[in-house]
Amino acid sequence: MRRVFVIKRSMLMLLGAAVLFSCSDDGNIQEELIPQLSIEGTEGSINLQLPRTDDRPAKQANSVIIRNTGQAPLSITNLEWLAKPTRVDAIGASGSECTDDSQCGGGEACLAPTCVSLGFAQTPIEVEPGLRYDLEFLVTTGSGELDCPAAPEGTPEEFLNSFCGAFQISTNAINSGGLVENGSATIYLLRPSSSGQIEITPDFVEFQLVQPGVPQTRDVSVRNVGSETLTVTEIFIASMREFVSVGGETPPVEIEPGTSNTWTVTVSVPEGTDPSEYEGFTELTVNSTAVNNLSGGKIPVQISAGAASAPLISVDPTTLAFDQADRQTITISNDGDATLQVTSLTVTPASTRAFYKWEVDGTDVTNNFQTINVPKGETKDIVVVFERPAGNEDSAVATLQINHNDRIANSRTEVTLLGDAGDVPIARIYPTGFTFQAAQGEISTRTFVIRNVGTADLEITDEDLQFSVGDESGAEFQVSGHLGTIAPGGLRSGTVTFTGANATEDIGVVIFESNDPNTSIELGIKDVVAAAAPVSAVITPASLNDGKVGVVASFSANESTPAQAITNALWTLTSRPAGSNVFFSATGAEMQFVPDVAGEYTFSMLLSSELRESEATFTLNVVP
16 A cells, blocks of 8 residues: 655745655655646736627637646646636637638637637646646627626635636646645636727827926827727826826726827926936826727836937847747847837737747746836847747747837837747738728729748739628729739838729728738728818928938928828838838827938828828938
Protein backbone atom coordinates (compact mmCIF):
# COMPACT_ATOMS: atom_id res chain seq x y z
CA MET A 1 0.00 0.00 0.00
CA ARG A 2 1.26 3.50 -0.83
CA ARG A 3 0.38 6.52 1.27
CA VAL A 4 0.32 10.01 -0.25
CA PHE A 5 1.11 13.22 1.61
CA VAL A 6 0.26 16.65 0.18
CA ILE A 7 2.71 19.42 0.96
CA LYS A 8 0.88 22.58 2.04
CA ARG A 9 0.79 25.49 -0.39
CA SER A 10 3.03 27.62 1.82
CA MET A 11 5.63 24.86 1.73
CA LEU A 12 5.24 24.53 -2.04
CA MET A 13 6.09 28.20 -2.41
CA LEU A 14 9.24 27.67 -0.38
CA LEU A 15 10.19 24.64 -2.41
CA GLY A 16 9.57 26.51 -5.66
CA ALA A 17 7.99 23.43 -7.26
CA ALA A 18 4.73 21.52 -7.33
CA VAL A 19 5.39 18.16 -5.69
CA LEU A 20 3.75 15.32 -3.85
CA PHE A 21 5.54 13.06 -1.44
CA SER A 22 4.48 9.42 -1.25
CA CYS A 23 5.48 6.63 1.06
CA SER A 24 6.27 3.34 -0.68
CA ASP A 25 5.76 -0.14 0.77
CA ASP A 26 9.38 -0.25 1.94
CA GLY A 27 8.89 2.97 3.92
CA ASN A 28 10.94 5.25 1.65
CA ILE A 29 9.53 8.71 0.87
CA GLN A 30 9.33 9.41 -2.88
CA GLU A 31 8.90 12.75 -4.61
CA GLU A 32 6.31 13.02 -7.40
CA LEU A 33 6.03 16.06 -9.67
CA ILE A 34 2.50 17.40 -10.18
CA PRO A 35 0.84 20.03 -12.41
CA GLN A 36 -0.30 23.45 -11.22
CA LEU A 37 -3.10 25.53 -12.71
CA SER A 38 -2.63 29.26 -13.25
CA ILE A 39 -5.17 31.60 -14.86
CA GLU A 40 -3.87 34.66 -16.72
CA GLY A 41 -5.40 37.41 -18.85
CA THR A 42 -8.30 38.10 -16.49
CA GLU A 43 -8.98 38.99 -12.87
CA GLY A 44 -11.94 36.61 -12.91
CA SER A 45 -14.29 38.30 -15.35
CA ILE A 46 -14.62 39.25 -19.01
CA ASN A 47 -16.43 42.42 -20.10
CA LEU A 48 -18.38 41.42 -23.20
CA GLN A 49 -18.33 43.65 -26.27
CA LEU A 50 -21.20 43.76 -28.78
CA PRO A 51 -20.53 43.68 -32.54
CA ARG A 52 -20.24 47.06 -34.24
CA THR A 53 -22.66 45.90 -36.96
CA ASP A 54 -25.43 43.31 -36.97
CA ASP A 55 -23.87 41.25 -39.78
CA ARG A 56 -20.43 40.73 -38.23
CA PRO A 57 -19.41 38.79 -35.09
CA ALA A 58 -17.30 40.46 -32.42
CA LYS A 59 -14.22 38.62 -31.24
CA GLN A 60 -13.68 39.53 -27.60
CA ALA A 61 -10.51 41.42 -26.71
CA ASN A 62 -9.87 39.38 -23.56
CA SER A 63 -8.84 35.74 -23.68
CA VAL A 64 -8.45 33.37 -20.74
CA ILE A 65 -4.97 31.86 -20.53
CA ILE A 66 -4.73 28.47 -18.83
CA ARG A 67 -1.07 27.97 -17.91
CA ASN A 68 0.65 24.96 -16.41
CA THR A 69 3.12 26.33 -13.84
CA GLY A 70 3.82 22.88 -12.43
CA GLN A 71 6.33 20.20 -13.39
CA ALA A 72 4.02 17.50 -14.74
CA PRO A 73 1.46 17.56 -17.60
CA LEU A 74 -1.74 19.46 -16.80
CA SER A 75 -4.95 17.86 -18.03
CA ILE A 76 -7.95 20.13 -18.63
CA THR A 77 -10.62 17.58 -17.77
CA ASN A 78 -13.72 19.68 -18.37
CA LEU A 79 -14.82 23.05 -19.78
CA GLU A 80 -18.42 23.67 -18.81
CA TRP A 81 -20.91 26.52 -19.01
CA LEU A 82 -22.53 27.20 -15.64
CA ALA A 83 -24.77 29.85 -17.22
CA LYS A 84 -24.54 30.58 -20.96
CA PRO A 85 -25.77 33.79 -22.61
CA THR A 86 -27.24 33.71 -26.09
CA ARG A 87 -24.90 34.63 -28.98
CA VAL A 88 -21.78 34.09 -26.86
CA ASP A 89 -19.54 31.11 -27.51
CA ALA A 90 -15.99 29.87 -27.34
CA ILE A 91 -13.90 29.95 -30.52
CA GLY A 92 -12.66 26.64 -31.85
CA ALA A 93 -10.52 25.62 -34.81
CA SER A 94 -10.32 27.62 -38.05
CA GLY A 95 -11.73 26.19 -41.24
CA SER A 96 -12.50 27.34 -44.76
CA GLU A 97 -12.28 30.90 -46.03
CA CYS A 98 -15.33 33.16 -45.75
CA THR A 99 -16.63 36.70 -45.95
CA ASP A 100 -19.93 36.13 -44.07
CA ASP A 101 -21.73 33.47 -42.02
CA SER A 102 -23.61 32.06 -45.02
CA GLN A 103 -20.35 30.53 -46.27
CA CYS A 104 -19.79 28.58 -43.03
CA GLY A 105 -21.34 25.34 -41.88
CA GLY A 106 -23.53 24.54 -38.90
CA GLY A 107 -21.92 25.31 -35.58
CA GLU A 108 -19.55 27.79 -37.25
CA ALA A 109 -19.26 31.56 -37.59
CA CYS A 110 -17.37 33.71 -40.08
CA LEU A 111 -14.51 35.47 -38.34
CA ALA A 112 -13.14 36.79 -41.64
CA PRO A 113 -11.17 35.58 -43.42
CA THR A 114 -11.96 32.08 -42.04
CA CYS A 115 -14.85 30.12 -40.57
CA VAL A 116 -14.34 29.11 -36.94
CA SER A 117 -16.09 26.36 -35.02
CA LEU A 118 -18.12 27.37 -31.98
CA GLY A 119 -17.95 25.74 -28.59
CA PHE A 120 -15.36 24.49 -26.16
CA ALA A 121 -12.85 21.99 -27.51
CA GLN A 122 -13.28 18.36 -26.58
CA THR A 123 -11.62 17.44 -23.31
CA PRO A 124 -9.25 16.26 -21.97
CA ILE A 125 -6.73 18.79 -23.24
CA GLU A 126 -3.10 18.24 -22.28
CA VAL A 127 -0.85 21.20 -21.42
CA GLU A 128 2.83 20.47 -20.87
CA PRO A 129 4.79 22.18 -18.04
CA GLY A 130 5.42 25.86 -18.75
CA LEU A 131 3.00 25.95 -21.70
CA ARG A 132 -0.49 27.42 -21.98
CA TYR A 133 -3.89 26.88 -23.57
CA ASP A 134 -6.00 29.89 -24.56
CA LEU A 135 -9.77 30.23 -24.45
CA GLU A 136 -11.13 32.88 -26.81
CA PHE A 137 -14.72 34.01 -27.22
CA LEU A 138 -16.96 35.85 -29.65
CA VAL A 139 -20.42 37.36 -29.79
CA THR A 140 -22.12 36.03 -32.91
CA THR A 141 -24.07 38.10 -35.44
CA GLY A 142 -27.45 39.51 -34.48
CA SER A 143 -29.15 42.66 -33.29
CA GLY A 144 -30.11 44.02 -29.91
CA GLU A 145 -28.83 43.29 -26.47
CA LEU A 146 -27.66 39.89 -25.25
CA ASP A 147 -30.08 37.61 -23.41
CA CYS A 148 -28.18 37.12 -20.15
CA PRO A 149 -29.06 34.17 -17.88
CA ALA A 150 -29.70 34.32 -14.15
CA ALA A 151 -26.62 34.24 -11.95
CA PRO A 152 -26.05 30.85 -10.31
CA GLU A 153 -25.74 30.49 -6.56
CA GLY A 154 -22.33 31.48 -5.30
CA THR A 155 -21.72 34.27 -7.85
CA PRO A 156 -19.56 36.98 -6.21
CA GLU A 157 -21.57 40.02 -5.18
CA GLU A 158 -19.39 42.33 -7.27
CA PHE A 159 -20.57 40.59 -10.46
CA LEU A 160 -24.31 40.28 -9.69
CA ASN A 161 -25.49 43.60 -11.17
CA SER A 162 -23.77 43.02 -14.52
CA PHE A 163 -23.78 39.20 -14.65
CA CYS A 164 -24.13 37.71 -18.14
CA GLY A 165 -22.68 34.20 -17.89
CA ALA A 166 -20.13 31.93 -16.25
CA PHE A 167 -18.06 28.88 -17.10
CA GLN A 168 -15.86 26.53 -15.12
CA ILE A 169 -12.41 25.15 -15.87
CA SER A 170 -11.62 21.79 -14.25
CA THR A 171 -8.19 20.15 -14.27
CA ASN A 172 -6.17 17.40 -12.64
CA ALA A 173 -4.28 19.98 -10.57
CA ILE A 174 -4.88 20.29 -6.81
CA ASN A 175 -3.42 23.74 -6.08
CA SER A 176 -5.38 26.73 -4.77
CA GLY A 177 -4.70 30.45 -4.85
CA GLY A 178 -5.99 33.52 -6.67
CA LEU A 179 -8.73 32.42 -9.08
CA VAL A 180 -7.86 28.74 -8.63
CA GLU A 181 -9.48 26.52 -6.01
CA ASN A 182 -8.46 22.86 -5.83
CA GLY A 183 -7.32 22.90 -9.46
CA SER A 184 -10.51 24.51 -10.81
CA ALA A 185 -11.50 28.07 -11.72
CA THR A 186 -14.74 29.89 -12.53
CA ILE A 187 -14.75 32.84 -14.95
CA TYR A 188 -17.66 35.29 -15.11
CA LEU A 189 -18.96 37.15 -18.17
CA LEU A 190 -20.25 40.68 -17.61
CA ARG A 191 -23.04 42.40 -19.51
CA PRO A 192 -22.00 44.92 -22.18
CA SER A 193 -23.32 48.41 -21.53
CA SER A 194 -24.86 50.31 -24.42
CA SER A 195 -22.54 53.19 -25.13
CA GLY A 196 -21.47 55.70 -27.68
CA GLN A 197 -18.21 56.34 -29.48
CA ILE A 198 -15.77 58.89 -28.18
CA GLU A 199 -13.88 61.61 -30.05
CA ILE A 200 -11.39 63.70 -28.08
CA THR A 201 -10.00 66.98 -29.44
CA PRO A 202 -7.32 68.10 -29.54
CA ASP A 203 -5.18 64.98 -29.46
CA PHE A 204 -2.22 66.95 -28.05
CA VAL A 205 -2.31 69.76 -25.45
CA GLU A 206 0.58 72.21 -25.61
CA PHE A 207 1.53 75.04 -23.24
CA GLN A 208 4.31 77.35 -24.46
CA LEU A 209 6.05 80.30 -22.75
CA VAL A 210 4.76 79.20 -19.35
CA GLN A 211 5.87 81.64 -16.64
CA PRO A 212 5.50 81.33 -12.85
CA GLY A 213 2.51 83.28 -11.54
CA VAL A 214 0.79 83.45 -14.96
CA PRO A 215 -1.78 80.62 -15.42
CA GLN A 216 -2.62 79.25 -18.85
CA THR A 217 -5.66 77.19 -19.89
CA ARG A 218 -6.59 74.86 -22.76
CA ASP A 219 -10.00 73.33 -23.47
CA VAL A 220 -10.43 69.63 -24.25
CA SER A 221 -13.66 68.55 -25.94
CA VAL A 222 -15.14 65.06 -25.56
CA ARG A 223 -17.76 64.37 -28.22
CA ASN A 224 -20.10 61.39 -28.59
CA VAL A 225 -20.09 60.44 -32.28
CA GLY A 226 -22.03 57.21 -31.66
CA SER A 227 -25.74 56.44 -31.51
CA GLU A 228 -25.97 55.55 -27.80
CA THR A 229 -25.36 57.49 -24.60
CA LEU A 230 -21.69 57.83 -23.67
CA THR A 231 -20.55 58.00 -20.05
CA VAL A 232 -17.22 59.59 -19.13
CA THR A 233 -16.27 57.73 -15.96
CA GLU A 234 -12.95 59.41 -15.16
CA ILE A 235 -10.87 62.34 -16.35
CA PHE A 236 -7.60 63.15 -14.62
CA ILE A 237 -4.00 64.34 -14.97
CA ALA A 238 -1.51 61.49 -14.58
CA SER A 239 1.38 63.44 -13.02
CA MET A 240 2.73 66.95 -12.31
CA ARG A 241 -0.52 67.64 -10.45
CA GLU A 242 1.16 70.37 -8.40
CA PHE A 243 1.23 72.44 -11.63
CA VAL A 244 -1.50 70.95 -13.84
CA SER A 245 -5.19 70.48 -13.07
CA VAL A 246 -8.36 69.65 -14.98
CA GLY A 247 -11.64 71.44 -14.29
CA GLY A 248 -15.21 70.94 -15.38
CA GLU A 249 -18.16 68.72 -14.58
CA THR A 250 -17.24 65.92 -12.19
CA PRO A 251 -17.59 62.39 -13.67
CA PRO A 252 -19.55 60.30 -14.19
CA VAL A 253 -20.88 62.51 -16.98
CA GLU A 254 -23.37 61.30 -19.59
CA ILE A 255 -22.99 62.68 -23.12
CA GLU A 256 -25.88 62.16 -25.51
CA PRO A 257 -25.30 61.20 -29.18
CA GLY A 258 -24.12 64.11 -31.29
CA THR A 259 -23.27 66.31 -28.30
CA SER A 260 -20.07 67.13 -26.44
CA ASN A 261 -18.73 68.22 -23.07
CA THR A 262 -15.71 70.40 -22.40
CA TRP A 263 -13.10 70.19 -19.66
CA THR A 264 -10.38 72.78 -19.05
CA VAL A 265 -6.73 71.94 -18.43
CA THR A 266 -4.93 74.62 -16.41
CA VAL A 267 -1.21 75.11 -15.84
CA SER A 268 -0.48 77.28 -12.80
CA VAL A 269 3.11 77.55 -11.60
CA PRO A 270 3.89 79.26 -8.27
CA GLU A 271 6.15 82.29 -8.42
CA GLY A 272 9.81 81.56 -7.91
CA THR A 273 9.64 78.07 -9.43
CA ASP A 274 12.56 77.15 -11.67
CA PRO A 275 11.59 75.97 -15.21
CA SER A 276 13.46 72.71 -14.65
CA GLU A 277 10.77 71.77 -12.11
CA TYR A 278 7.72 72.23 -14.35
CA GLU A 279 8.90 71.73 -17.93
CA GLY A 280 8.06 68.33 -19.40
CA PHE A 281 5.21 66.01 -20.29
CA THR A 282 2.22 64.55 -18.52
CA GLU A 283 -1.02 62.93 -19.73
CA LEU A 284 -4.70 63.70 -19.57
CA THR A 285 -6.52 60.38 -19.21
CA VAL A 286 -10.18 60.07 -20.23
CA ASN A 287 -11.86 56.80 -19.27
CA SER A 288 -15.32 56.09 -20.63
CA THR A 289 -17.82 53.43 -21.62
CA ALA A 290 -17.23 54.08 -25.32
CA VAL A 291 -16.87 50.99 -27.47
CA ASN A 292 -13.80 52.55 -29.09
CA ASN A 293 -12.25 53.65 -25.77
CA LEU A 294 -12.14 50.44 -23.73
CA SER A 295 -8.56 50.96 -22.54
CA GLY A 296 -8.89 54.70 -21.96
CA GLY A 297 -7.90 57.76 -23.98
CA LYS A 298 -4.53 59.32 -23.20
CA ILE A 299 -3.81 62.87 -24.41
CA PRO A 300 -0.17 64.06 -24.11
CA VAL A 301 0.27 67.41 -22.34
CA GLN A 302 3.51 69.35 -22.95
CA ILE A 303 4.66 72.28 -20.80
CA SER A 304 7.52 74.54 -21.96
CA ALA A 305 8.98 77.71 -20.48
CA GLY A 306 10.06 78.81 -23.94
CA ALA A 307 8.83 78.00 -27.43
CA ALA A 308 7.99 74.32 -27.37
CA SER A 309 10.60 71.80 -28.38
CA ALA A 310 9.60 68.37 -29.63
CA PRO A 311 10.67 64.73 -29.39
CA LEU A 312 11.66 62.76 -32.50
CA ILE A 313 11.15 59.00 -32.42
CA SER A 314 13.17 56.36 -34.23
CA VAL A 315 12.30 52.65 -33.94
CA ASP A 316 14.61 49.83 -35.01
CA PRO A 317 13.84 47.30 -36.35
CA THR A 318 10.32 47.72 -37.75
CA THR A 319 9.86 44.02 -38.53
CA LEU A 320 10.38 41.18 -36.05
CA ALA A 321 10.59 37.48 -36.99
CA PHE A 322 10.44 34.76 -34.36
CA ASP A 323 11.06 31.62 -36.42
CA GLN A 324 14.66 31.45 -35.13
CA ALA A 325 14.35 32.99 -31.64
CA ASP A 326 11.32 33.68 -29.45
CA ARG A 327 12.71 36.92 -27.98
CA GLN A 328 13.42 40.01 -30.08
CA THR A 329 14.37 43.54 -29.07
CA ILE A 330 13.00 46.86 -30.33
CA THR A 331 15.16 49.92 -29.67
CA ILE A 332 13.32 53.23 -29.36
CA SER A 333 15.54 56.30 -29.81
CA ASN A 334 14.72 59.94 -29.14
CA ASP A 335 16.60 62.22 -31.54
CA GLY A 336 14.54 65.30 -30.64
CA ASP A 337 14.92 68.11 -28.11
CA ALA A 338 12.14 67.13 -25.68
CA THR A 339 11.30 64.02 -23.69
CA LEU A 340 9.68 61.25 -25.72
CA GLN A 341 6.77 59.50 -24.01
CA VAL A 342 5.68 56.01 -25.08
CA THR A 343 2.15 55.83 -23.69
CA SER A 344 0.90 52.39 -24.75
CA LEU A 345 1.48 49.31 -26.91
CA THR A 346 -1.32 47.67 -28.88
CA VAL A 347 -1.28 44.45 -30.90
CA THR A 348 -3.74 44.00 -33.77
CA PRO A 349 -5.68 42.04 -34.78
CA ALA A 350 -7.02 41.10 -31.34
CA SER A 351 -6.83 37.41 -32.28
CA THR A 352 -3.02 37.59 -32.18
CA ARG A 353 -2.63 39.11 -28.71
CA ALA A 354 -2.34 35.69 -27.09
CA PHE A 355 0.97 35.14 -28.91
CA TYR A 356 2.90 38.14 -27.62
CA LYS A 357 4.20 39.67 -24.42
CA TRP A 358 6.57 42.57 -23.89
CA GLU A 359 9.16 43.31 -21.26
CA VAL A 360 10.82 46.53 -20.12
CA ASP A 361 13.97 46.32 -17.98
CA GLY A 362 13.36 42.61 -17.44
CA THR A 363 9.77 43.07 -16.19
CA ASP A 364 6.70 41.70 -17.97
CA VAL A 365 4.49 44.76 -18.60
CA THR A 366 2.01 43.18 -21.01
CA ASN A 367 -0.96 43.72 -18.70
CA ASN A 368 0.45 46.62 -16.70
CA PHE A 369 2.15 48.99 -19.12
CA GLN A 370 3.30 52.30 -17.65
CA THR A 371 4.33 55.32 -19.70
CA ILE A 372 7.99 55.15 -20.71
CA ASN A 373 9.92 58.43 -20.69
CA VAL A 374 12.88 58.61 -23.08
CA PRO A 375 14.93 61.81 -22.52
CA LYS A 376 16.45 63.55 -25.54
CA GLY A 377 19.45 61.72 -26.95
CA GLU A 378 18.66 58.49 -25.11
CA THR A 379 17.23 55.08 -26.05
CA LYS A 380 14.97 52.46 -24.50
CA ASP A 381 14.69 48.76 -25.32
CA ILE A 382 11.44 46.80 -25.39
CA VAL A 383 11.72 43.02 -25.57
CA VAL A 384 8.91 41.29 -27.47
CA VAL A 385 8.37 37.65 -26.49
CA PHE A 386 6.59 35.22 -28.81
CA GLU A 387 4.87 32.10 -27.50
CA ARG A 388 2.38 29.94 -29.42
CA PRO A 389 -0.30 28.59 -27.04
CA ALA A 390 -0.81 24.83 -27.05
CA GLY A 391 -3.30 23.81 -29.71
CA ASN A 392 -3.51 27.28 -31.28
CA GLU A 393 -2.72 27.01 -35.00
CA ASP A 394 -3.95 30.49 -35.99
CA SER A 395 -1.74 32.97 -37.80
CA ALA A 396 0.47 34.99 -35.45
CA VAL A 397 1.21 37.73 -37.99
CA ALA A 398 0.35 41.01 -36.29
CA THR A 399 1.05 44.72 -35.99
CA LEU A 400 2.47 46.27 -32.83
CA GLN A 401 1.35 49.88 -32.58
CA ILE A 402 3.60 52.05 -30.42
CA ASN A 403 1.67 55.13 -29.25
CA HIS A 404 3.71 58.18 -28.27
CA ASN A 405 3.86 61.97 -28.17
CA ASP A 406 5.89 62.58 -31.34
CA ARG A 407 3.36 64.53 -33.41
CA ILE A 408 5.61 64.58 -36.46
CA ALA A 409 5.30 60.78 -36.53
CA ASN A 410 1.52 61.22 -36.11
CA SER A 411 1.75 59.93 -32.52
CA ARG A 412 2.14 56.29 -33.49
CA THR A 413 4.73 53.96 -35.00
CA GLU A 414 4.05 50.45 -36.25
CA VAL A 415 6.21 47.34 -36.02
CA THR A 416 5.31 44.20 -37.96
CA LEU A 417 5.33 40.97 -35.93
CA LEU A 418 5.78 37.88 -38.11
CA GLY A 419 5.49 35.27 -35.37
CA ASP A 420 6.82 31.93 -36.60
CA ALA A 421 5.61 32.50 -40.18
CA GLY A 422 9.07 33.07 -41.71
CA ASP A 423 9.32 35.25 -44.84
CA VAL A 424 5.81 36.20 -45.98
CA PRO A 425 4.14 39.17 -47.65
CA ILE A 426 1.79 41.17 -45.44
CA ALA A 427 -0.70 43.56 -47.00
CA ARG A 428 -2.14 46.72 -45.49
CA ILE A 429 -4.66 49.00 -47.20
CA TYR A 430 -5.29 52.70 -46.51
CA PRO A 431 -7.97 54.05 -46.16
CA THR A 432 -10.33 51.14 -45.54
CA GLY A 433 -13.44 52.55 -47.20
CA PHE A 434 -15.05 55.27 -49.32
CA THR A 435 -18.53 56.83 -49.52
CA PHE A 436 -19.95 58.41 -52.68
CA GLN A 437 -23.18 60.31 -53.40
CA ALA A 438 -25.85 58.18 -55.08
CA ALA A 439 -26.96 60.47 -57.90
CA GLN A 440 -27.20 60.11 -61.66
CA GLY A 441 -24.27 61.82 -63.34
CA GLU A 442 -22.18 61.99 -60.15
CA ILE A 443 -18.50 61.26 -60.93
CA SER A 444 -15.93 61.03 -58.15
CA THR A 445 -12.51 59.41 -57.72
CA ARG A 446 -10.80 58.30 -54.53
CA THR A 447 -7.21 57.11 -54.03
CA PHE A 448 -6.13 54.16 -51.90
CA VAL A 449 -2.73 52.60 -51.26
CA ILE A 450 -1.70 49.00 -50.60
CA ARG A 451 1.46 48.62 -48.55
CA ASN A 452 3.63 45.52 -48.07
CA VAL A 453 4.90 45.39 -44.48
CA GLY A 454 6.13 41.81 -44.83
CA THR A 455 9.45 40.31 -45.85
CA ALA A 456 8.53 38.74 -49.23
CA ASP A 457 7.12 40.18 -52.47
CA LEU A 458 3.38 40.89 -52.38
CA GLU A 459 1.50 40.03 -55.59
CA ILE A 460 -1.84 41.77 -56.19
CA THR A 461 -3.38 39.71 -58.98
CA ASP A 462 -7.10 40.53 -59.17
CA GLU A 463 -10.07 42.10 -57.43
CA ASP A 464 -13.65 41.03 -56.76
CA LEU A 465 -16.54 43.43 -56.08
CA GLN A 466 -19.24 42.01 -53.81
CA PHE A 467 -22.40 43.87 -52.79
CA SER A 468 -24.75 43.25 -49.87
CA VAL A 469 -27.11 46.06 -50.89
CA GLY A 470 -28.00 47.27 -54.36
CA ASP A 471 -26.75 46.34 -57.83
CA GLU A 472 -24.50 43.29 -57.54
CA SER A 473 -22.93 44.02 -60.93
CA GLY A 474 -21.01 46.94 -59.44
CA ALA A 475 -21.13 48.72 -62.79
CA GLU A 476 -20.96 52.14 -61.14
CA PHE A 477 -17.57 51.39 -59.54
CA GLN A 478 -14.27 51.05 -61.41
CA VAL A 479 -11.11 49.96 -59.56
CA SER A 480 -7.75 50.47 -61.29
CA GLY A 481 -4.01 50.95 -60.92
CA HIS A 482 -3.44 48.45 -58.12
CA LEU A 483 -2.34 45.24 -59.85
CA GLY A 484 1.31 44.23 -59.70
CA THR A 485 4.20 43.33 -57.41
CA ILE A 486 4.98 45.27 -54.24
CA ALA A 487 8.43 44.68 -52.76
CA PRO A 488 8.88 44.37 -48.97
CA GLY A 489 8.42 47.82 -47.46
CA GLY A 490 6.95 49.15 -50.71
CA LEU A 491 3.56 50.55 -51.61
CA ARG A 492 1.30 50.86 -54.64
CA SER A 493 -1.64 53.21 -55.14
CA GLY A 494 -4.91 52.61 -56.93
CA THR A 495 -8.16 54.44 -57.52
CA VAL A 496 -11.88 53.85 -57.20
CA THR A 497 -13.95 55.87 -59.68
CA PHE A 498 -17.69 56.12 -59.10
CA THR A 499 -19.99 57.01 -62.00
CA GLY A 500 -23.53 57.43 -60.70
CA ALA A 501 -26.30 55.87 -62.79
CA ASN A 502 -29.18 56.35 -60.35
CA ALA A 503 -30.15 57.56 -56.88
CA THR A 504 -30.19 54.07 -55.37
CA GLU A 505 -27.99 53.06 -52.46
CA ASP A 506 -25.27 50.43 -52.98
CA ILE A 507 -23.10 48.91 -50.25
CA GLY A 508 -20.25 46.57 -51.08
CA VAL A 509 -16.63 45.63 -50.68
CA VAL A 510 -13.63 45.27 -52.98
CA ILE A 511 -11.75 42.07 -52.13
CA PHE A 512 -8.22 42.07 -53.55
CA GLU A 513 -6.67 38.73 -54.47
CA SER A 514 -3.05 38.34 -53.40
CA ASN A 515 -0.43 35.88 -52.20
CA ASP A 516 -0.71 37.14 -48.60
CA PRO A 517 -1.61 33.93 -46.72
CA ASN A 518 -2.82 35.72 -43.61
CA THR A 519 -4.65 38.89 -44.60
CA SER A 520 -7.90 39.53 -46.40
CA ILE A 521 -7.39 42.84 -48.25
CA GLU A 522 -10.76 44.58 -48.29
CA LEU A 523 -11.89 48.09 -49.24
CA GLY A 524 -15.42 49.14 -48.32
CA ILE A 525 -17.33 51.03 -51.02
CA LYS A 526 -20.81 52.49 -50.93
CA ASP A 527 -22.95 55.21 -52.44
CA VAL A 528 -25.68 56.74 -50.32
CA VAL A 529 -28.63 59.03 -50.86
CA ALA A 530 -27.67 62.14 -48.93
CA ALA A 531 -28.35 65.83 -48.93
CA ALA A 532 -25.81 67.85 -50.86
CA ALA A 533 -24.15 69.20 -47.73
CA PRO A 534 -21.15 71.34 -48.71
CA VAL A 535 -17.84 69.69 -48.04
CA SER A 536 -14.59 70.74 -49.65
CA ALA A 537 -11.18 69.27 -48.91
CA VAL A 538 -8.40 71.87 -49.21
CA ILE A 539 -4.76 71.19 -48.33
CA THR A 540 -2.79 74.24 -47.17
CA PRO A 541 1.02 73.94 -46.94
CA ALA A 542 2.84 75.86 -44.21
CA SER A 543 5.37 76.95 -46.84
CA LEU A 544 5.05 77.51 -50.58
CA ASN A 545 8.70 76.59 -51.11
CA ASP A 546 10.10 73.17 -51.96
CA GLY A 547 10.59 70.81 -49.06
CA LYS A 548 14.05 69.83 -47.86
CA VAL A 549 15.43 66.45 -46.87
CA GLY A 550 15.43 66.07 -43.09
CA VAL A 551 13.26 69.16 -42.49
CA VAL A 552 9.69 68.92 -41.20
CA ALA A 553 7.03 69.60 -43.84
CA SER A 554 3.71 70.82 -42.39
CA PHE A 555 0.22 70.92 -43.90
CA SER A 556 -3.24 71.79 -42.63
CA ALA A 557 -6.89 71.44 -43.56
CA ASN A 558 -7.78 74.75 -41.95
CA GLU A 559 -9.34 76.24 -45.08
CA SER A 560 -11.57 73.21 -45.62
CA THR A 561 -15.33 73.35 -45.03
CA PRO A 562 -17.28 72.74 -42.89
CA ALA A 563 -14.91 73.76 -40.09
CA GLN A 564 -15.94 70.99 -37.67
CA ALA A 565 -15.00 68.29 -40.19
CA ILE A 566 -11.29 69.04 -40.23
CA THR A 567 -10.56 67.24 -36.95
CA ASN A 568 -11.28 63.95 -38.73
CA ALA A 569 -9.34 64.72 -41.90
CA LEU A 570 -7.62 61.52 -43.08
CA TRP A 571 -4.15 61.93 -44.60
CA THR A 572 -2.54 59.11 -46.60
CA LEU A 573 0.79 58.99 -48.43
CA THR A 574 0.15 57.51 -51.88
CA SER A 575 3.55 57.74 -53.59
CA ARG A 576 7.16 58.60 -52.74
CA PRO A 577 10.59 58.73 -54.41
CA ALA A 578 12.67 55.60 -54.87
CA GLY A 579 14.70 54.85 -51.77
CA SER A 580 12.32 56.59 -49.38
CA ASN A 581 11.01 54.76 -46.31
CA VAL A 582 8.49 57.44 -45.33
CA PHE A 583 4.88 56.42 -44.84
CA PHE A 584 1.98 57.99 -42.98
CA SER A 585 -1.73 57.43 -42.50
CA ALA A 586 -2.87 60.05 -40.01
CA THR A 587 -6.01 61.75 -38.74
CA GLY A 588 -6.38 65.38 -37.72
CA ALA A 589 -6.56 68.99 -38.85
CA GLU A 590 -2.79 69.08 -39.34
CA MET A 591 -0.19 66.68 -40.72
CA GLN A 592 3.60 66.73 -40.60
CA PHE A 593 6.29 64.46 -41.97
CA VAL A 594 10.05 64.49 -42.51
CA PRO A 595 11.18 63.66 -46.09
CA ASP A 596 14.15 61.28 -46.13
CA VAL A 597 15.24 61.53 -49.80
CA ALA A 598 14.85 64.09 -52.58
CA GLY A 599 12.00 63.76 -55.07
CA GLU A 600 8.21 64.00 -55.18
CA TYR A 601 5.90 62.92 -52.35
CA THR A 602 2.17 62.70 -53.11
CA PHE A 603 -0.52 62.33 -50.49
CA SER A 604 -4.29 62.60 -50.23
CA MET A 605 -6.56 64.18 -47.63
CA LEU A 606 -10.08 62.78 -47.26
CA LEU A 607 -12.72 64.88 -45.54
CA SER A 608 -16.12 63.52 -44.41
CA SER A 609 -19.27 65.38 -43.38
CA GLU A 610 -22.93 64.31 -43.24
CA LEU A 611 -22.39 61.21 -45.40
CA ARG A 612 -20.49 63.25 -47.99
CA GLU A 613 -16.79 63.01 -48.79
CA SER A 614 -14.28 65.20 -50.56
CA GLU A 615 -10.70 64.30 -51.46
CA ALA A 616 -7.77 66.58 -52.20
CA THR A 617 -4.25 65.58 -53.26
CA PHE A 618 -0.94 67.37 -52.93
CA THR A 619 2.51 66.74 -54.39
CA LEU A 620 5.52 68.09 -52.51
CA ASN A 621 8.81 68.43 -54.35
CA VAL A 622 11.73 67.85 -51.99
CA VAL A 623 15.28 69.02 -52.66
CA PRO A 624 18.51 67.91 -50.91
